Amino acid sequence: xxxxxxxxxxxxxxxxxxxxxxxxxxxxxxxxxxxxxxxxxxxxxxxxxxxxxxxxxxxxxxxxxxxxxxxxxxxxxxxxxxxxxx
Numbered sequence: 083x084x085x086x087x088x089x090x091x092x093x094x095x096x097x098x099x100x101x102x103x104x105x106x107x108x109x110x111x112x113x114x115x116x117x118x119x120x121x122x123x124x125x126x127x128x129x130x131x132x133x134x135x136x137x138x139x140x141x142x143x144x145x146x147x148x149x150x151x152x153x154x155x156x157x158x159x160x161x162x163x164x165x166x167x168x
Contacts, residue, residue, distance in 0.1 A: 086155055087122060090130065093151040094118050097133075100142035111136035130156040 098115050100108065108115075111133050118129035130152045137149070 083122065086158075087126060089151050090126060090155045091119060093148040094133070096144060096148050097137070097140070097142065100140075103140055103142050107140040107142075108137055111140070127156055 094115050097108070098112070098119075104112055114129050114132040114136060118126055118133060121129055134149065134152055134156065142148075
């Protein structure tokens, strides 16, 4: 597990801790949050994208920081990935 993945897991646990939002703004994201805790690598990246897409209206405690961590992980290039022409 990488340091970046540890930060993602921490953010996911923080989002899951907001149980009041599970039936409202996080209604569709909960299953992806739980699945993400069991995944790693590219699967974790994919789950983060689903979480971001399904939690757009979530505004729980520290929502800006938690979403920022997920965005950074989701949209950064994977380790070892090279761009064409570089």
